[in-house]
Amino acid sequence: MSQNTMDLVRKRNPHEPEFHQAVDEVLESIAPVLERHPEYRAAGIVERLIEPERTVMFRVPWVDDKGQVQVNRGYRVEFNSAIGPYKGGLRFHPSVNLSILKFLGFEQIFKNALTTTMIGGGKGGSDFDPKGKSDREVMSFCQSFMSELFRYIGPSTDVPAGDIGVGGREIGFMFGQYKRLANRFEGVFTGKGLNWGGSLIRPEATGYGVVYFAEEMLKTRNQSLAGLRVLISGSGNVAQFAAEKAMERGAKVLTFSDSDGFIVDEQGIDLDKLAFVMKLKNERRGRIREYVDAYPHAHYQASNPTAESNPLWDIKADVALPCATQNEVLEKDAENLLRNGVFCVSEGANMPSTPEAVSQFVDNGILYGPAKAANAGGVACSALEMSQNSMRLSWSREEVDQRLHSIMINIHDNCRRTAEQFGHANNLVMGANIAGFLKVANAMLDQGVV
Numbered sequence: 001m002s003q004n005t006m007d008l009v010r011k012r013n014p015h016e017p018e019f020h021q022a023v024d025e026v027l028e029s030i031a032p033v034l035e036r037h038p039e040y041r042a043a044g045i046v047e048r049l050i051e052p053e054r055t056v057m058f059r060v061p062w063v064d065d066k067g068q069v070q071v072n073r074g075y076r077v078e079f080n081s082a083i084g085p086y087k088g089g090l091r092f093h094p095s096v097n098l099s100i101l102k103f104l105g106f107e108q109i110f111k112n113a114l115t116t117t118m119i120g121g122g123k124g125g126s127d128f129d130p131k132g133k134s135d136r137e138v139m140s141f142c143q144s145f146m147s148e149l150f151r152y153i154g155p156s157t158d159v160p161a162g163d164i165g166v167g168g169r170e171i172g173f174m175f176g177q178y179k180r181l182a183n184r185f186e187g188v189f190t191g192k193g194l195n196w197g198g199s200l201i202r203p204e205a206t207g208y209g210v211v212y213f214a215e216e217m218l219k220t221r222n223q224s225l226a227g228l229r230v231l232i233s234g235s236g237n238v239a240q241f242a243a244e245k246a247m248e249r250g251a252k253v254l255t256f257s258d259s260d261g262f263i264v265d266e267q268g269i270d271l272d273k274l275a276f277v278m279k280l281k282n283e284r285r286g287r288i289r290e291y292v293d294a295y296p297h298a299h300y301q302a303s304n305p306t307a308e309s310n311p312l313w314d315i316k317a318d319v320a321l322p323c324a325t326q327n328e329v330l331e332k333d334a335e336n337l338l339r340n341g342v343f344c345v346s347e348g349a350n351m352p353s354t355p356e357a358v359s360q361f362v363d364n365g366i367l368y369g370p371a372k373a374a375n376a377g378g379v380a381c382s383a384l385e386m387s388q389n390s391m392r393l394s395w396s397r398e399e400v401d402q403r404l405h406s407i408m409i410n411i412h413d414n415c416r417r418t419a420e421q422f423g424h425a426n427n428l429v430m431g432a433n434i435a436g437f438l439k440v441a442n443a444m445l446d447q448g449v450v
Contacts, residue, residue: 009050016099018326022106022351023050025358029433032422037441043449045441052105054078057098058148060126062140064133074145076124078158079105082443085156086122087112087379089163092170096125103326104163104350108379110436111372114411117383122158124149130165131285142173149174150181153188155389161190161382164325167237167282168193168203187389190382199385201400202378206348207241208401209377209408210321210369211249214346216412217367217428226250229317231342233257233310234324235281235288238348238375242321243274255312257324258288261302262312265295309333316340323348331356338364347371362427373415373432380407 009023027046034040060072075098078086088108091101101123109121126145130138152158162171168191175189175196182188185197192198201208211225218224228251232239235256243253252268256277265273276294280286292300301311309332313320320342322329326349329337334357337345345361346369347353353361361368381404388394395403412428418438419431 005046005050008047012051013099013102016102018099018103018351019106021355022103025355025429026106026110026433026437029430030437033434033437039445040441043445045444048444048449049080049109049437049440050106052077052079052102053081054152055098056149056152060128060141060145060148062137062144064137064140070141072126072128072141074124074126074148075101076149076152076158076160077101077105077122078152079121079123080109080440081120082440082447083113084118084120085154086158087119087161087382088121088123089125089161090166090170090174091123091125091163092128092130092165093125094127094129096127100326101125107350107372109440110433111376112379112383113436113439114373114414114432115376115380115383115407116410117380119159119379119383119386122160123163124160125163125166128165130170135169138170139173142170143177146174146177147181150178153178154182155187155386159188159190159382159386161379164236167191187386190385192385197385197389199381199388199400200395200397201404202381202385203237204241204244205381205404206238206375206378207243207323208245209380209404210238210242210323210346210348210374211245212377212405212408213369213374213412214319214321214344214367215249216409217344217346217369220416220426221367224249225319228252228319228344229254230319230321231255231312231315231317231337232321232323232348233262233312233328233352234322234349235277236323238378239321239323240274240278240281242323242348243269244271246319246321247271247274251319254315254317256288256291257303257312259303260287261289261300262310263288263291263298263300264312264315265291265298267297309336313337314340317342319344319346321346321348322352324352325349326351327354329353329357331360333357334360338366343367345369346374348375350375358429362429365426368428369412370429370432372436373411373428376411377404377408380404
């Protein structure tokens with residue numbers, strides 16, 4: 001069935017390689033489930049899962065600071081609502097297209113199911129690039145974007161959040177426009193400002209969760225993060241808070257990166273250096289190469305998009321946390337990580353490792369946390385924000401962090417237990433895909449052919 005289904009996916013969705021990759025991985029993992037449960041085949045569960053319930057595409061006209069009219073494309077892929085309202089981020093980046101968003105939305109179905117919260121899967125965004133834009137230009141775009149999207153979202157329908165290129169500023173502008181158009185103040189976004197419905201720990205949640213998941217994997221070998229050398233890619237929200245939590249656990253964080261290149265600090269990145277990076281990226285919106293201006297002992301290396309590997313992953317270390325973007329860890333990178341002693345990989349970005357890289361990790365038996373499990377902390381905390389909004393409550397930082405930590409422990413245990421049940425002990429890729437699939441598939445069976 002897997003090959004026939006993939007042929008159908010490629011035929012119906014040509015020129016969408018990222019989406020093909022995401023579907024292929026899941027189909028390979030759930031093959032033993034379909035053998036045990038013919039009722040899923042009879043009900044066409046897989047055929048329905050791989051087709052979004054709704055895909056919205058629209059133009060977004062806006063006016064820049066020079067008075068010129070600009071036009072971007074906006075998207076929302078509402079993939080599956082079997083266990084709750086669609087939930088997934090909005091990404092603003094020039095690379096955004098339907099293939100990227102369908103892969104992200106498809107992954108989101110299973111990731112959200114793993115959190116044990118009642119949220120479905122979706123994703124959206126635009127090819128708009130907020131880099132280099134003024135606040136006024138970003139506001140103009142966000143208001144135009146929301147003037148169309150507001151028709152399709154709501155607290156019980158579809159609850160977007162942030163993603164690459166969409167932070168507190170962008171969410172604020174979009175929420176304000178939604179409130180104006182809908183004439184309602186409600187929890188239609190997560191990642192909101194703390195003084196208008198946001199949750200403590202939400203900005204930190206994905207990064208913290210990646211580290212919590214790594215800790216759970218390490219515990220299976222009676223190890224901790226204390227004293228381990230850690231490589232982190234990216235320098236945005238996820239990377240920053242993964243670094244913070246890793247440092248708190250006693251690890252030595254060595255690297256950060258952005259699209260221009262990466263820095264290596266063999267002395268270790270401490271809290272003061274992290275504060276510099278946060279100000280550089282979050283306030284000044286600068287480039288990571290400026291780190292070496294402040295800390296000359298560090299080394300900066302520019303990226304080479306044509307290279308077959310990234311030198312960041314060719315540094316002696318114990319743990320790798322890819323927190324930048326999809327398919328950033330190539331097969332050669334995986335080989336270099338293993339050769340340099342890395343034995344634990346916990347993914348902060350969405351699908352950051354190519355299938356060839358994943359095979360290297362799994363075949364060599366290292367501790368490997370796939371993104372849909374390891375980075376589920378962000379959306380889990382978003383679900384906690386939705387709960388607080390529904391109850392008109394605001395939980396303390398400690399309470400939210402405790403709930404987040406418990407969710408990540410449960411996700412790891414569920415993935416590990418499920419992998420064992422289906423004959424693939426310690427393969428958390430199999431465990432995550434199967435556990436997420438079972439929850440959604442059973443809900444779809446209960447609800448009939450819809």
